[in-house]
Amino acid sequence: MLTKDEPIEFVRKKIQDIKIAKFHGEINSPLPLPDNIINTLRTDEDGNILFFTSCNGHYAPHIDKTFYATLEYYHKGNDFYLHIEGKASIIEDEEREFAATSSNYDMILIKLKIVKAEYFENKNIVGATFKETMKNFMTELFFSNAHRQFTF
Numbered sequence: 001m002l003t004k005d006e007p008i009e010f011v012r013k014k015i016q017d018i019k020i021a022k023f024h025g026e027i028n029s030p031l032p033l034p035d036n037i038i039n040t041l042r043t044d045e046d047g048n049i050l051f052f053t054s055c056n057g058h059y060a061p062h063i064d065k066t067f068y069a070t071l072e073y074y075h076k077g078n079d080f081y082l083h084i085e086g087k088a089s090i091i092e093d094e095e096r097e098f099a100a101t102s103s104n105y106d107m108i109l110i111k112l113k114i115v116k117a118e119y120f121e122n123k124n125i126v127g128a129t130f131k132e133t134m135k136n137f138m139t140e141l142f143f144s145n146a147h148r149q150f151t152f
Contacts, residue, residue: 021071047114
């Protein structure tokens with residue numbers, strides 16, 4: 001049985017292993033945030049993830065300050081990936097502290113509160129016999145621990 005903090009620590013460790021994710025904001029406004037690749041700045045023990053995403057500076061003030069978003073953590077060569085959903089909000093006060101702008105686009109700071117996290121393992125067995133492959137397939141089919149779902 002997992003204690004209250006174990007799922008958060010498990011997810012935090014996996015995020016720290018990868019750090020890079022695909023961001024998708026579920027905004028129903030005429031000016032949505034673009035989907036892009038983000039680099040995680042930090043995660044905290046409350047289940048918050050902080051990161052920068054790009055945004056055209058001209059319409060940044062018109063974007064909804066709170067919205068639903070997803071992050072897909074995956075890195076080639078790792079045997080797992082992580083799908084995170086949660087409530088995201090634009091942080092304006094700390095944004096000045098983390099100032100990062102370019103001539104082509106502005107960066108905005110996002111804080112995502114994890115609501116749901118799904119962990120998937122990819123196990124590739126190289127050089128296994130047909131019998132071992134079938135045994136592993138049946139074991140994964142009926143006794144799989146390769147997928148974990150956490151709701152916060």
